[in-house]
Amino acid sequence: MAKSRSERAPESAAKSARASKVAAAGSARATRTPRRRLRADEAQKRILEAAEKQLTKVGPEGLRLTDLARVLGVSHPAILHHFGSREGLVAAVVRHALHTLNEQLLAALSRGPAAPGRAELMDMVAEVYGERGFARLLAWLLLSGRAAKPVRGGTDMPLKQLAEAAHALHAAKFPEARYEDTLFELQLGAIALLGDAIFGDAVRRASGAPATPATAREFRGRLAALLGARD
Template sequence: MSSVVKSSPKAAENDENAGETSPAKPAAKRIRRTAEEARRLILDAAEERLARQGPEGLRLQDIARDVGISHPAILHHFESREGLVRALVGRANRQLRDTLLSALDGDGKGSDTAYHIGHVFEALSDRGTARLFSWLLLTGRANGKQPEHDVMHEIVDAIHARRKDLAMQQDQPAPDREDTLFIAMLTASAAFGEAIVGRQLAESAGLDQDGLVRFRLWFAKLVNDHLDNKN
């Protein structure tokens, strides 16, 4: 004798709906960006990771996640990680050049040495650019034939032109261009050094957190005193 199992109304309802599919979730709305805007956002994210983590932080998957795009999208714009690094270096050079040349050209601070040296330290140290340049040199990735590497010549020419103008206004002899070049090299070397080992040196010397700020001001005074003696 067979037994009959009665199913509950709820179970029957579930059986009837078993073949039905739940409504699909609406697809996320894609954000359309121009190629220029996409490249800028990718470089912004890469620069932020560079400042926080150094060159080892430039991982395409992480940068893609920061921007909200896919890994292949970065490859579409830069072809490879090396291509992204080259673009990042080129932009850093242009930003450094444009910032310093703009500072030299306007806002009444043409002779404010501390102001301009602060821009150099900010561009090379605070943004992580110096660590990237050093990494490129140490790994043999630097290419001295790139146009962006002419930035040093442009900056030295602009600084020297300003020094000559000031000397003329003060009825002083024109400064030597090599002296201007050496000042620029010394400033760049100090900024690079601070970016790479400055914090460790400050801590080992017993300086507090503001020690590097005071070092920048001291260095600016050192350069300014030299310029005053030369002019």
Template sequence: MSIPDPDTAVRLTRRRRAPDEARKEALVSARRLLLESGPDAITLKAVGDEIGVTHANLIHHFGSAAGLQSALMESMVRDLIQALDAAVAHLRSDAGAPRALVDQVFDAFDEGGAGRLAAWIVMSGDLELLEPVRGAVHDLVEAIYQKFQAEGEQARHRITAAVLFIALSAFGDAVIGPPLRDMLGRDQDSARRMVARLLPTFLY
């Protein structure tokens, strides 16, 4: 009995698909590789093998591995903006305590890998990729400003400090939270509780 050639098995999994569908599948695969193994795992071969398309097909869509990585960054930035926008909408429609706000921002950085994305962008040095997030961050500041009925520029200064505090904490928790909590014997919710307890010192 002959042993199947792995390359043959890969070719047999290939199927025709619309260009948009192939591009979306490639980005989903690339995101999974990023979250599981880091940016070095995002290669045209790895993505092509996983979704069953040729190297030439991915070159056609993205130009190069760097092009694929750039497209993934842009896609994840859009997701982060949507998550922050959702936090703003929740904040404006819900009368929740500071913990609700903390959960929204932590979720924005944790779900979908936005925290790791931010670390990847910073390490790559291409900070311009984060520029589209600016508007979402400003909207978050404005929503907190309106919700807590703050008045004057001094209050706005406190709120920007609060957003910085929450975002930095959420980013750190998303990137290194699990192993650090394990080292310290803290539960999964501990960082969120800590930030929620300290947040009123900024807002009131």
């Protein structure tokens, strides 16, 4: 069967920006960009970061090697060269992203003041979840069934550490405080922040409020106040 491939130069547009082998004959020698060749780990990092960005946008089903290659200015087999297959790339992105999510969460905690107010904590976590698109990524993974087990190789159950640390802090002031209550607050905070990143704007619109950064911040503030009502 094997019908002709229509045009044979759809991909070459991006390529021309980085290596024009046609121009080497004349005087353009000096301006010719030599064919770049990165070290394997650098190339993989570059690909990984672009893939993560793409993944949070279009999800694991929507990720197209050709699109990614065009963005990166390479040919799509280059990606396959480094990651074996599309699924291999997705798995690598997921592993990397969940790992850095954990790191950023814990780092955000230790970086802040010793006992940050709940509002600041809320904003920090919201930033980690929202601004880098982790909530979207997590949602994609959970929806598509790729994140049955939270993190493959890394600190499992990161929220448990948070809960225990928070409870220790809280119990110093209120010795009779129960761990369950702290755990619930943490779970609600996490679920509400993650949910807010996905559903927040839609819910605000559906309830007649404008969907602006200001209303989102106000929501987080009220949430923090509610969670901090015990203290």
